[in-house]
Amino acid sequence: MKTSGFDIIVVGGGHAGLEAALAAARMGARTALATHDADEIGRMPCNPAIGGLGKGHLVREIDVLGGEMGVAIDQSGIQFRVLNTKKGPAVRSPRAQADKQDYQRRMSAAALAQDGLEVVADDVTGLVVEEDPSVSGGRRITGVELASGRTLTGARVILCTGTFMKGLMHVGDNRTTGGREGAASSESLSGSLADHGFMLKRLKTGTPPRLLSQTIDFKQLIPQKGDLDPAPFSFRTEVFSPDQIECHLAYTNEETHRIISQSMDRSPLFGGVIEGQGPRYCPSIEDKVVRFADKNRHLLFLEPEGRDTDEIYVNGLSTSLPADVQDRVVQSIPGLESARIVRYGYAVEYDSVPSWQIHRSLETKSIAGLYLAGQILGTSGYEEAAAQGLVAAANAVRSLDGRAGLEVGRDQAYVGVLVDDLVTKEINEPYRMFTSRAEHRLHLRCDNAEDRLMDLALELGLLSDREQKMLVARRAFVRGYTGLLQKTSVFAKEKGLRLMAVDYLKFPGVGLAELKQQTQAPDDFWNEVESRYRALRETCTSPHLLAGAEAQVENDIKYDGYIAKHNRLLRNREHLDHFELPGTLDYKSLTSLSFEAREKLDRIRPATLGQAGRIDGVRAGDLAVLTVYLKKLAAAQEADSLAEDQGRQRP
Amino acid sequence: MELDSLDLDNNPDTIVALATPEGEGGLAVVRLSGPEAFGLAKKVFESRGFGQDVESHRAVYGILFSLKDDEETSYPIDQALALPLRGPHSYTGEDTVEFFCHGGRMAARMVVAACRKVGARPAGPGEFTRRAFLNGKLSLDQAEAVADLIHAESEASARGAIRQLLGGLDDQLSAIEDPLLRLLARIEGSLEFVEEEEVAVPGDEIIAGLKNARRKVDELLVMAPAGRLLREGIHVVLAGAPNVGKSSLFNALLEEDRALVDGEAGTTRDVVSARVNHRGRIFLFHDTAGLRDDPDRVEKMGIDRTWKKVSEADIVLLLADSADPDPDAWPDCEAPVIPVRTKVDLNDIHNSQKDSNLEVSSHTGQGMAELWSALDLAVEGFRIQEAVSLGVVLNERHLHKLSVCRSDLEILIHELETGAPGDEVTGTMLSSILSQLGEVSGRVFTEHLLESVFQRFCVGK
Secondary structure, eight states: OEEEEEEEEEEOOSHHHHHHHHHHHHTTOOEEEEESOGGGTTOOSSOSEEEOTTHHHHHHHHHHHTOSHHHHHHHHEEEEEEETTTSOGGGOEEEEEEOHHHHHHHHHHHHHHOTTEEEEESOEEEEEEEEOTTSTTSEEEEEEEETTSOEEEEEEEEEOOTTOBTOEEEETTEEEEOSBTTBOOBOHHHHHHHHTTOOOEEEEEEEOOEEEGGGSOGGGSEEEOOOSSOOOSOTTOOSOOOOOOOEEEEEOOHHHHHHHHHTGGGOTTTTTOOOSBOOTTSOOHHHHHHHTTTOSOOEEEEEESOSSOOEEEEETOOOOSOHHHHHHHHHTSTTOTTOOEEEOOEEEEEEEOOGGGBOTTSBBSSSBTEEEOGGGGTBOSHHHHHHHHHHHHHHHHHHHTTOOOOOOOTTTOHHHHHHHHHHHSOOOSOBOOOGGGOTTTTTSOSTTHHHHHHHHHHHHTOSOHHHHHHHHHHHHHHHHHHHHHHHOEEEETTTTEEEEHHHHHTSTTOOHHHHHHHEEOOHHHHHHHHHHHHHHHHHOOOHHHHHHHHHHHHHHHHHHHHHHHHHHHHHHHHHHHHSBOOTTOOGGGOTTSOHHHHHHHHHHOOSBHHHHHHSTTOOHHHHHHHHHHHHHHHHHHHHHHHHHHHHHHOO | OOGGGOOOOSSOOOEEEEOSOSSSOSOEEEEEESTTHHHHHHHHEEOTTSSSSOOTTOOEEEEEEEEOTTSSOEEEEEEEEEEEEOTTSSSSSSOEEEEEETTHHHHHHHHHHHHHHTTOEEOOTTHHHHHHHHTTOSOHHHHHHHHHHHHOOSHHHHHHHHHHHTTHHHHHHHHHHHHHHHHHHHHHHHHHOTTTOOOOOOHHHHHHHHHHHHHHHHHHHHTHHHHHHHHHOEEEEEEESTTSSHHHHHHHHHHTTGGGOOOBOOSSSSOEEEEEEETTEEEEEEEOOOOOSSOOHHHHHHHHHHHHHHHHOSEEEEEEETTOSSOOOOOOOSSOEEEEEEOTTTSOOOGGGOOOSOBOOTTTOTTHHHHHHHHHHHHHTTTHHHHHHHTOOOOHHHHHHHHHHHHHHHHHHHHHHHSOOOHHHHHHHHHHHHHHHHHHHOOOHHHHHHHHHHHHOOOOO
């Protein structure tokens, strides 16, 4: 039995799948979202939080592009904090605790209410693939098989299966199959991928125990409040006054570490039971005790999972130790002496598809029309997943009528860094975004996300008319204001200096407020500034959008010199990014390349010489060989076509 | 070796050249490389072990012959060992035969000539290396070092190039990169793992780390001229008023080592250059047009060329007639200037007029030994020995990248000392400096960075 065809089938209702399905439907594609449980859409299986360093940047970008995540967390957040406020604006990033039930309800509702999106509550067990000699790879996806025996047909399929493929959960030596607590794993889909020739790789991630809040003595813990003047993630959130609640800090101690050390033989992680590679940046507590043996305490964050729930998430205590050890570990911590664990921490191993098997569009190289997004590609985090879901859907929908994929550069957005890293780097552990990954970090800020991604957002068309106008007005405000600052000279009273307004703003600790209070500027300057404000307010009354635009004006000026300098350095390598490498290049035959370079280039098949250079193990010498070879090839082809021309001219 | 200099050869022919540096050594190696190497070798080399089947990597003893002009008969030229190497297991990656000639340089030249007679083409400079590189036998920095080795005309230069092959420069770069990477890891760690603890790196510690790196880059850059001096030789310009005896001294300097003079006409009418190998070092002497205050037009053109030569000189010999009571003072010039008083055999010098210890007579050879000592002393300042012993013979590409790193370090130190760029700025700038260094050393730093960060920090929110 067949259901008549969809344009796009999204498999999985996690953070990647949800953004993919919503974006596809909003772009006008007939979309199906296949998930084993419709109530589970947008669930937060791990940390009840959105954002964080690097991740907050991604959420801001997803929001400008028209994704759902920013709006959902603004509405369901219970504590909002900007991290890294002691550091410069480029590395500040918003983070919010979510009421995870509320978040999930809103996400489910958004999916169910979306026009053109049909939620199919069924397990996907396999792929339907046909021979198609007209596409590279020779095969094309035409649909998916469901557990119920039905087949969903669709022109494009986006797999967002998270940790579900052959998911295996560990609590001590107790192992259960499942993608996460209380959810069945998907066994046959990963077999289907393997049957179709995909290489799979085991990865591991973990989650900490949840405590019953009534059993915690909060008086012994250090409270951590949200920001006094919280800012929303989404530029679309115009009214924002969340009722915030507290988190708490606690510390492990030497007794905790002793308990863990003595139980190490019962840890599946250290007993060799777990094969999958876990993330080094987010180690389990047993990892921390071993790796950072000189530290006598580790910080824990006790984060409520919602407004009306009794569950407290113990951030920093991820573990797969047996249940009785987890009890003792928790109770060794002051304030948690009588705390009760309602859900034990566990490690989960799952199959991923190493990302060298996809194109930059997130379409697989071997099966046309099949896209992958999220944890299946070896990333970790809701934000990283959501970004990929959005990109995959945009590219899949655009490909339906032959349009080119969305090009997001590394110098444009963290989304671009993420995608380029996925198709370039060997991902050996779950990939998390860091600001260190972005060489254009000083430009890729939260305060200018609207400006950076506006053109792409308008091209994508996921925003409403009004939202698009807000972006356009915001940019006009920023450019206009900056222009005024560049041409106006002011007298800085305290410094006794006459200088251009932009130069005044380059002093540390000086912003637009100080410009107004501590300098004398011509009256018509402030009049013109005021008219800029009026123009912006005509389109948008959100004080947050205004504050963000002002921050961008200040930070653009503060970072200007550094960005220009940094760009000059990077420009040396820019020409390499314009040097395209033919997709058909037979790297294995190029014995001049080092063995490692040959293997990796053959696998990853970079689009440009620049990308080739970013592959670990490809050295300057290999790039030289490639350049030489391609020049050679071009010369030979030219000679051939010349000979052909001459041949044709002969009677 | 820059990419652009790698020209492309679609159908490689068989090339031959002396593979060991020209010199007085007892053993010379002639290398024959290319698709016809084995076939051509059979035409010039007779041995029982070198018949129908050639066994790779097994040296055989035999006689080398050269075709007579009648192209029919041949005559023996040397007894030699031939080592056939079947590609890709050879230096160039092609079929190669190496002849080890006992008869030294002259015999080796005859072997090269013999190979040419049977159809091999003389290899261009660096051509073996280029083929080796194109055939994947060398990394870029190795290829660069070998290219330098090929151009190395003197022993000291050859030693520097060999050490670079063994990783001398790499060691020096690691000594700069590794501490910077550790510093960057701490800065980045403090940016990415804020919640755990306050781990900000103190500003003066960052500055100290950067200054340390700058010092090490400086140490490399100080030796930069050494690399060029080793490859090209030391340019010594003879300058002075007309008729002070520049040309006579020029000839006298060449007299010293007539056997190795490779005199070549200057590119201009007025500057004549010659190359001298003096105790293992290459000197390039340039005899220039005389300088005087009021030249006519034609002369002026020559003088302009003289000034140009002087501005490019490594050492300037400023000549003045020892009889001249008031020789011209020399204007500022970057290169060390050695004042020389000429024609001492013709003049009766009064002590009061002495402004230079160097008094020479090109005619009698008086003072020539002292002049050479003065030249050697000036050369000491170029720290050639140090560069050679550290194995850091830098080429133009290295030099350029290192200079850029130097100035970026300088700017960043200045920023940190005068203003307060945030750690995110410091980290970004430092990472681009490390990328630049990586372009010299070939290291990819991002993954190393994260590795380094993860070793030190444990929680990320």
